[in-house]
Amino acid sequence: MDLYTLVTSALCTLVLPLLLLCTAVKLWEVYCLSRRDSSCNWPLPPGTMGLPFFGETLQMVLQRRKFLQYKRRKYGYIYKTHLFGTPTVRIMGTDNVRQILLGEHKLVSVHWPASVRTILGSGCLSNLHNSQHKNMKKVIMQAFSREALENYVPIMEEEMQRAMNLWLQSGSCLLVYPAVKRLMFRIAMRILLGFELEQMDPALEQPLVEAFEEMIRNLFSLPIDVPFSGLYRGLRARNIIHAKIEENIKEKLQREPDGSCKDALQLLIDHSRLSGEPVNLQSLKESATELLFGGHGTTASAATSLITFLGLHKGIVQKVRQELDSKGLLSNNPEERKDLTIDLLQQLTYTGCVLKETLRLSPPVPGGFRVALKTFVLNGYQIPKGWNVIYSIADTHDVAEIFTNKDEFDPDRFLTPLPEDSSRFGFIPFGGGVRSCVGKEFAKILLKIFIVHLCRNCDWELLNGPPTMKTGPIVYPADNLPTKFIPFNSTA
Template sequence: MGFSALVASALCTFLLPLLLFLAAVRLWDLYCASGRDPSCPLPLPPGTMGLPFFGETLQMVLQRRKFLQMKRRKYGFIYKTHLFGRPTVRVMGAENVRHILLGEHRLVSVQWPASVRTILGSGCLSNLHNGQHKHRKKVIMRAFSRDALQHYVPVIQEEVSGCLTRWLGAGPCLLVYPEVKRLMFRIAMRILLGFQPRQAGPDGEQQLVEAFEEMIRNLFSLPIDVPFSGLYRGLRARNIIHAKIEENIRAKMARKEPEGGYKDALQLLMEHTQGNGEQLNMQELKESATELLFGGHETTASAATSLIAFLGLHHDVLQKVRKELQVKGLLFGPNQEKQLDMEVLEQLKYTGCVIKETLRLSPPVPGGFRIALKTLELNGYQIPKGWNVIYSICDTHDVADLFTNKDEFNPDRFMSPSPEDSSRFSFIPFGGGLRSCVGKEFAKVLLKIFTVELARSCDWELLNGPPTMKTGPIVYPVDNLPAKFIGFSGQI
């Protein structure tokens, strides 16, 4: 082969693909820039759009917190990117987030990535709009009224107490996060869907837990449904969950009257559908039930695990919780064994502040997705119509000016309503506006009962020290938080 042939071969092998790649990147940049609305004089936010088609999705999924921190340092509180197949603007800071959350149905509308919409389904609350969303939310809210929550308290207390007893006999090392997830799953199954413990059995329960974990791992994936893709695996896991939920729905339809003396959220949805003379849509009920289970156990498991981590690292805070319980007569003597109720729980102000501070530093859900209904202006930039908007909960907490010594775990900051409680958009662990979390009062009650039972039953040591937290999509400890639990000695 002559020299010229070698050169030609090298060009074809190395240079031509490189040139094609660079041309594709340039065309991608031009395509992304063309998304700017020429009728608006403001520029697009700063930022980069990543690789053709993939955008910056892979970096975000693989690096998550590191990626987001780098973006915030480089571009500030508003920046553009390209995630999950869509041009996206990420927004943080109380004022910016307030503008987005209060613009629901007027400036923006909820739109989760295609993979989330496909897996959770069009019939769940998160994917409904306008009147349909308002109507469905009103029905579900009946399951979280104060009277309904009072019915749930003894069920939660029974499950938590039994779980902690098992932890105390677990030996020198217990992986907290998987155990908490299983506990919260059992509570959500009983309260939100009316499953009784005997229905699934330990093997069936474990199968459901594993299916949920597989579904959640693949919620945020590229919208490609081919064998072995994230979306394919997520849909397969969801179908296992749907099959079990359908069994439960049919059992409810045959039984007519609910067990346990209260109506769970699924029962209320079924009654509402039948009461309006509508045809019972099994698919929508399954999608709604799956969403309730997702929201009712994954987020609370994340928060409860963070509670254990923070209290394990800050023994002085745990002792202050115990002193509050002692003042209320809940730490020693016969009152420790009596069942809690809503009135008693509402009096535990400091315990509530511990939960708030946990949610400030480690919010289970990092943010929410919207789509711009029209080109809107935000802090000197334009967000073009049709672009996705992500409002960041974790970053908004991080940059909130109202919080002093932001990295410090200090529940006392919430004991006074001023100044750090004065801006509702500086502290948004449950979102805000029309789409704030429908189950937030349930979550608060559940976490407060968990904290009370934990504080008066257990002492524990974090075997690996402060955990490294990861998002996928819910916040969790990378090492599953190994800990050693022993019975509370009674010393405060």
């Protein structure tokens, strides 16, 4: 074979596919840009649309924070991309977020990616709209009333004391993130779904935790349901969870309604009975799965971040303990300390500031998903009808002008009330507007109690120092936060 033939063969083998790929990418870009609203004179936001069909989903899933940080540096507070099969505009910043959150039902509507809608199901609160969303939210909110929260406090304390006793017996190293996930999972199972975990075989609890982890890991994936795909694995894990929840629902259906304080799942069952319609078992399973996701995944992330920041700032731990001591809550001896109540928790001002600062620097949920109901203009750019809109919580906190020295962990910044309008849209760990987190008061109480028990029972050391944080889809430490726990003696 002569040299000419070799060169020609090499060109055909290497160059031609590359040219075809470049052509396909260019045609894809032209196609995506053709979906702009020609009746609107404002330009589309800057940005790129990635590969044909896949868009930039693979980069986002694989790189997460690195990908998002690169986009923000290059394009600023608003840019276009193509994620999970749909043209998308990602936004951040107080003014941009204000327009999106106040535009619910007028400019935008909640619209999670297809994989999320498929795995969680159409019957859960996050995927409902209008009157259906309003009615179900009203029912679920009963489970987060002040009276209900007061009844939950002893259960939260019991589970936390149990968990921390095990942590203190763990020896030289405990992987914090898996341990905290298990703690929060147990609390959510007992309080939100009414599971009697004492009657559950411990051998059955761990597979349920693992199934939930698998489901969450694949919640945001390409909408391709084929063997070994993310969506396929997520649905298989979801089915394991549904089977266990169905058993619980059937047990609850056999009980007669009473006037006692009820878990969220029982309230949904009672509501179904009162409507006079047949109980929709699938809808109840979807709602229960969503409650577990919201009730344990996000709180586990926040609790792990609390251990991280407090472990790196021992002086702040001392200030928390001083506040606990002033309220009669520091002693390890139950006979010497006051009982925790909602009123007493609300008096823990500095502890509350520690929680807020943790949620500012490390919000568990990165952002919220919407879809444009009509073409509108945002910060000088058109957002075409039908495009997805993602508002970023973490980036909005990072660029909010109300915060100075943004990289520092400084709970004192929250001792002075923030300007109401700026903080309403510049500090949004629970989202905002009519779609703000339904369980945010539950989460605040739970995490405050966690801080109390952590600082009252434990001293700890982060064995690897400050962790690298990842998102998948909830924020977590890449190394699972190996930590050494030792007992704290309040009388020492």
